[in-house]
Amino acid sequence: MNDKKQITAITPTRNDDYPEWYQQVIKAAGMAESSPVRGCMVINPWGYGIWELIQKHLDKRIKDTGHENAYFPLLIPLSFLEKEAQHVEGFAKECAVVTHHRLEAGGPDGKLIPAGELEEPLIIRPTSETIIGHMYAKWVQSYRDLPILINQWANVMRWEMRTRMFLRTSEFLWQEGHTAHATEAEAVEETMKMLEVYREFAENILAIPVITGEKTPEERFPGAVNTFTIEAMMQDRKALQAGTSHFLGQNFARSSGIKFLNEKSEECYAWTTSWGVSTRLIGGIIMTHADDDGLILPPRIAPKQVVIVPIMHKEEEKNQVLAYCENLRSAIGETLYEKEPIRVYIDQRDVRGGEKNWQLIKKGVPLRIEVGPRDMAKDQVCLMQRHLGHKEKEFLSPKELVEKLPSLLTNMHKVLFERAQKFRDENIRTITDKSEFTAFFTAKNPEKPEIHGGFALSPFVPGNSETEAFLK
Amino acid sequence: MNDKKQITAITPTRNDDYPEWYQQVIKAAGMAESSPVRGCMVINPWGYGIWELIQKHLDKRIKDTGHENAYFPLLIPLSFLEKEAQHVEGFAKECAVVTHHRLEAGGPDGKLIPAGELEEPLIIRPTSETIIGHMYAKWVQSYRDLPILINQWANVMRWEMRTRMFLRTSEFLWQEGHTAHATEAEAVEETMKMLEVYREFAENILAIPVITGEKTPEERFPGAVNTFTIEAMMQDRKALQAGTSHFLGQNFARSSGIKFLNEKSEECYAWTTSWGVSTRLIGGIIMTHADDDGLILPPRIAPKQVVIVPIMHKEEEKNQVLAYCENLRSAIGETLYEKEPIRVYIDQRDVRGGEKNWQLIKKGVPLRIEVGPRDMAKDQVCLMQRHLGHKEKEFLSPKELVEKLPSLLTNMHKVLFERAQKFRDENIRTITDKSEFTAFFTAKNPEKPEIHGGFALSPFVPGNSETEAFLK
Secondary structure (H helix, E strand, O other): OHHHHHHOOOOOOOOOOHHHHHHHHHHHHOOEEEOOOOOOEEEOHHHHHHHHHHHHHHHHHHHHOOOEEOEOOOEEEHHHHOOOHHHHHHHOOOOOEEEEEEEEOOOHHHOOEEEEEEEEEEEEOOOOHHHHHHHHHHHOOEHHHOOEEEEEEEEEEOOOOOOEOOOEOOEEEEEEEEEEEOOHHHHHHHHHHHHHHHHHHHHHOOOOOOEEEEOOHHHOOOOOOEEEEEEEEOOOOOEEEEEEEEEOOOHHHHHHOOEEEOOOOOEEEOEEEEEEEEOHHHHHHHHHHOEOOEOOOOHHHOOOOEEEEEOOOOHHHHHHHHHHHHHHHHHHHOOEEOOEEOOEEEOOOOOOHHHHHHHHHHHOOOEEEEEOHHHHHOOOEEEEEHHHOOOOOEEEOHHHHHHHHHHHHHHHHHHHHHHHHHHHHHOEEEOOOHHHHHHHOOOOOOOOOOOOOOEEEOOOOOOOHHHHHHHO | OHHHHHHOOOOOOOOOOHHHHHHHHHHHHOOEEEOOOOOOEEEOHHHHHHHHHHHHHHHHHHHHOOOEEOEOOOEEEHHHHOOOHHHHHHHOOOOOEEEEEEEEOOOHHHOOEEEEEEEEEEEEOOOOHHHHHHHHHHHOOEHHHOOEEEEEEEEEEOOOOOOEOOOEOOEEEEEEEEEEEOOHHHHHHHHHHHHHHHHHHHHHOOOOOOEEEEOOHHHOOOOOOEEEEEEEEOOOOOEEEEEEEEEOOOHHHHHHOOEEEOOOOOEEEOEEEEEEEEOHHHHHHHHHHOEOOEOOOOHHHOOOOEEEEEOOOOHHHHHHHHHHHHHHHHHHHOOEEOOEEOOEEEOOOOOOHHHHHHHHHHHOOOEEEEEOHHHHHOOOEEEEEHHHOOOOOEEEOHHHHHHHHHHHHHHHHHHHHHHHHHHHHHOEEEOOOHHHHHHHOOOOOOOOOOOOOOEEEOOOOOOOHHHHHHHO
16 A cells, blocks of 8 residues: 555545545645535635636537527525426425525524525525526517527536535536527427537547437436436446436426417417536546546646746756746747637745645646756756656757647647547447346446446437336 | 607606616616516626626736635525624625425425425525635645635625615625735735726726725724725716725634734734625616616627628618628627727617617617618718717728727727716815705705715715714
């Protein structure tokens, strides 16, 4: 064990204890931590910076496909949840209920107690179909008012008993698109369009290869006609549902009363969709790319793509080294990667060089550049690429480096994607036989039930309840 | 009255009924509307688009001054609110209280009722000093851990009985900065720095002239040592508090336990600040710039800066006109205003030209361009600038127009700012005499108590309770 501690920055390793490794990567990178509120996390600046970049890239795609952002209330009247029968089953069970609107000093020792009881309790949104549907019913009168193409970036809450940072927390951040259409075909097209937006986004921005598919009836969003999903294989060979797009048919239109007059002046119910991704994506990034030294960030969502580390042993070297670093930073900051200036920082914190280097490794910074007096004398800097492991170094002149950066970042994205794709493809098996199937999904090592066999490609028919019962 | 209705797009006018005019401007522009949840509004795409631009411009300034974004839980344990005595007084009174975490079908007719009572009630954050302070106490051990410079974009909730769209709603969106410092001087500097960020932002982005100043002890943020504010004069000559920056001294550090060892290894409490602006700014934009025809948007926060309206009387003209418009759109979209492509759209909706024009006026779109076959024949387009009133038109060639656009937008910002500044300055009176003061603040017309006298410049000493008692 002591040996291992010396050679990996994260303890335990993936192989030793995958779930615990996951928590330790988050902690070592300073991405998130638990809060005094049960099941709610604090997202630290490094984790939130990743979320901001996810928002930026995805928001552009959502807008480019014709959607606008809006904002709907956090609280939903209890009676709204009761309107759609399946929806109640799915979401009413574990949610945060607001019952009072005031606190009064009426408790023992003058402690505050809830007062001002509400006539109707309010629920913190677990998802917003019902309240948004209520508004759409007011907005839609005629076929001319359709389609409505709206997205919301918001926090939502589902009371979770067993939580895991980013993957399953009581409060989480997400976007939820909600659209209403005049025809079934148009709503189905929208559902598939957004699924494709998610696929392209996951692969081109997060470097996560995904498989698109349809969920079984039992795994559907409560109230949906079809639920489609992008699924990625994590390093424990399990699937992570990374985004969903739901065709809701007329279910929510009926329960919310979204009706319109068509061109023949007939009253019809609208066809609706909803689709979302959440901060869970950050969990997916970690479990796809991180290694036993910590996080590895695909460059497009790295808050800092390049960090320059000045090495100064003596006080008198300081000004010279910093001036050199500042020139380099400026040149890099003027260089474009994917049409935007490269995000570059000088890490001047008063921390030992070795420790600083390991901190940056654990944070998953794509490129680190060390600049010390000896290198400067040779007009060279030391480049380290996170995904190549901590021993790989390359020396090159600042000019060469700056020229090379965009292609280095492009290449890194490609390598990360292909590495994940290869891992996934190696762990997909085609299975047609029942006993083989059972054997495949039986844990090999009962002490490590978290290490999973992989994906099975099977002649599975969605909606065939016999198959589904067997799968259970 | 009928005459007036014909000549202004908004009824009533500012002069007839200022508060009602305000609501009607919002409605006519499609910015927000009330929701089925008491006191909570729905922010429509046009209003939310303005908020997104506010976020973008302000977020850049917050980051440029060294802050990072993070995210803290929506819910705050009740006991946290009790920690800071004054804070309780200010915020515990009217807030949303979560008491249960489940719904069960245990009511009459199987209706859902709250179940799973929480041991300790949770409050939806009215502001986050207490929960963020709790985390900072864990993060800060040594002077090396300071300063902490963090901002959060979030929704907050204060149960309001009398609400007004954007200005006072139960739920609203805001940013809240929370910083912790090793010295008093540094925390005071931070407080004043962010006040200046708000001033510069209000003036250069929102075109709202503001006066910076200090709040009286009675108007301070509950728990603050000093509260500073930017205040703007609305068109009813009343002040709108548009942003606040609080120096919290060591009050919250004491109640949350944010302690550190200084360079001499002495244990000290940190000095903290907090500062915020909210969706209320959108109310300030309306009340500063809008007129009796509706909203007027300063160009930097207009979701659409230029809208092209194709005029097509006959079907056979359609393709030609649209092709001309598309060329123009493309040329404008490649033109930079403030280093960013001009936000230009073609309004192809199937709405009569006159009605469409009035809709765009009421939305406050800075520049409208009409393109019809007759103009095209002369290679000219018709330009209308929102702030000049609906009768002013100018004909110019597409080439001229595109070249002129950046300066037109720059000029429009300037004119809007100066118009508001002139109005404000004309309504500030210097008053040193007590009876004059009383007369000034007595409503002239008891039927229109909303129309106010303006600002009074008086020898008022903050903290002098005699003066304060008189002012009340």
